[in-house]
Amino acid sequence: MRLETVMSSLDRLLDGQALVLDLAHEHAQMTALLPDKHGRTARTILKSGALRLTLISLAPGGALPDHAASGPITVQAIEGRMQFAVDGVVHDLGPGSIISVGAHVRHAVTTEAGVTFLLTVAMPESVGGAT
Structure with missing residues (x-):
């Protein structure tokens, strides 16, 4: 059984002139709340114009199947390790590693021991980005 938990943003700001984000607190x-071994937890921590930041945790053995984002992305490993596959090449990412992927480029994520990472997406105007 696959469980996914998305934490409410009703109790905090996601946009503003200047926001200070505490990744350690969010993590x-x-x-x-991290669910069972195939689960994931995601928390949007910034949603401002075209910019989206989401903190994502995958439990041990977790995965995000092959997909693509509408805009360019960066993924920064915060804790744990992940295997990030792009165009048939698997990149092993650990804390402090960042990968940049262009818009509409298919990619997938797997982790053996669990991982937390920060996903940054620059959304194009056609799907709700800046106007």
Whole structure:
């Protein structure tokens, strides 16, 4: 059974002139809610114009199947390791590693021991980005 938990943004700001984000605090809140071994938890921490930042945790053995984003993305490993596949090449990413992927480029993520990463997406205007 696959479970996915998305934490409500009703109790915090996602946009503003200047926001300070505490990744350690966001990560601690997510860790308490991480579901079973095939689960994932995602928390949007910024949604401003074309920019989206989402903190994502995958449990041990977790995966995000092959998909593509509408805009360019970066993925930064925060804790744990992941295997990030792009165009048939698998990149092993650990804490501090960042990968950049262009719009509409298919990619997939797997993790053996679990991982938390920060996903940044620059959304194009046609799907709700900046006007």
